[in-house]
Amino acid sequence: MLTSLALFAGLLAPLVLAAPIVDKVITPAGYRANANMFQIPEGGTLAHVGAEIHVLAADGTIVHKATRGGPTRIKGAAAPLETGWITYADWLNTGASPISSFTTTWTVPEAPQTNHGQTVFLFNSIEPAAGDAILQPVLQFGPSAAGGGASWAVATWYLDSQNTFFTTLVPVSVGQTLDGVITLTSSAGSSFNYNSQFSNVARTSLAVTGAAELVWATETLEAYGITAISDYPAGATEFSGINLKLASGATPSVAWAHVNDAADGLSTTINTNGASGAVITIKY
Numbered sequence: 001m002l003t004s005l006a007l008f009a010g011l012l013a014p015l016v017l018a019a020p021i022v023d024k025v026i027t028p029a030g031y032r033a034n035a036n037m038f039q040i041p042e043g044g045t046l047a048h049v050g051a052e053i054h055v056l057a058a059d060g061t062i063v064h065k066a067t068r069g070g071p072t073r074i075k076g077a078a079a080p081l082e083t084g085w086i087t088y089a090d091w092l093n094t095g096a097s098p099i100s101s102f103t104t105t106w107t108v109p110e111a112p113q114t115n116h117g118q119t120v121f122l123f124n125s126i127e128p129a130a131g132d133a134i135l136q137p138v139l140q141f142g143p144s145a146a147g148g149g150a151s152w153a154v155a156t157w158y159l160d161s162q163n164t165f166f167t168t169l170v171p172v173s174v175g176q177t178l179d180g181v182i183t184l185t186s187s188a189g190s191s192f193n194y195n196s197q198f199s200n201v202a203r204t205s206l207a208v209t210g211a212a213e214l215v216w217a218t219e220t221l222e223a224y225g226i227t228a229i230s231d232y233p234a235g236a237t238e239f240s241g242i243n244l245k246l247a248s249g250a251t252p253s254v255a256w257a258h259v260n261d262a263a264d265g266l267s268t269t270i271n272t273n274g275a276s277g278a279v280i281t282i283k284y
Contacts, residue, residue: 023035025037025144026119026224026225027145027157027159028123028125028134028136028138028222030224036066037145038166039146039165039166039167040055040165040167041057041058043058044056044057045206045208046165046207046208048068048208052068053065054066066163068162068163069133069161070132070161070162071161083226085220086221086222086264087261087266087267088218089256089258089280090256090259091216091217091256093216097247098214098247099126099215099244100246101182102181102217102243103124103241103242104124104239104241104242105178105179105241105242106178106237107177107238108172109152109174111150111151111174112230112232112234113230113234114228114230115142115231116226116228117225118224118225119140119141119143120221120223120226120232121138121139121144121221121222122140122220122221123136123137123138123220124136124137124182124242125217125218125220126216126218127214128211128213129212129215132160133160133211133212134158134159136182137156137197137198138155138156139172140155140169145164146167146169147169152173152174153171154172154198155169156205167205170201170204178200179199181195181196181198181199182214190212191210194209194214195208221237221266229284232284236281238279238281240277240279241277242279242280243275243277244275251276253275254274255273256278258280265283266283267282269283
């Protein structure tokens with residue numbers, strides 16, 4: 001019988017629901033209301049403006065206004081085989097200087113041997129201390145709010161505790177190299193501006209302005225609708241070229257922690273620790 005790992009009480013992990021609800025769709029933060037899904041126009045950006053998040057077209061025109069989600073932390077667990085955050089590595093920046101860049105390289109794996117309509121997400125991500133938002137370049141197999149099916153594709157996502165924003169889903173090929181990059185572009189006081197993208201895949205760039213400082217970095221496997229281990233890719237995915245830099249110009253002292261789904265044999269291994277050239281492997 002599948003068993004859940006202990007509750008991760010610190011920061012954001014997605015809601016864990018037993019099954020999708022009719023008016024909800026899959027996102028990298030669990031099942032969420034269709035009404036709060038917003039696809040970013042190509043070249044568009046997001047701007048935090050008071051109590052709202054504005055979706056801007058490439059020319060700066062406001063195309064949508066969303067009410068910002070409340071301060072509620074989205075809590076969850078490292079999940080059993082079928083749903084949620086399955087296994088991941090993480091590091092929390094507690095220093096005075098913010099993270100200025102977070103890069104990760106990995107390769108698109110073979111498609112799973114079986115397809116039962118499952119969704120598999122692989123990503124590096126970064127979140128604020130409140131745990132109520134996440135910015136992430138995401139590789140997915142299966143369907144999500146952004147679209148997709150029984151093939152691999154990528155998009156960049158930004159989610160707060162209520163709203164879900166994503167770029168257009170772009171198909172990618174097995175064996176293709178992905179460079180997930182999250183960058184602090186500027187800051188003033190408590191207002192931080194970021195860009196997230198796959199730097200080697202066009203149409204995945206997403207700028208987010210006026211956000212809270214993002215301090216919690218992760219390398220994550222997340223999944224929904226898994227019925228068997230064969231619904232995952234075979235073998236393992238190696239996240240390499242993991243580099244974290246600070247706005248001060250210093251290299252932080254980083255010791256990656258990790259959470260496994262030992263009951264189902266899914267694990268994260270820290271092969272090379274640190275802030276420069278770290279290597280982390282997720283085994284299916």
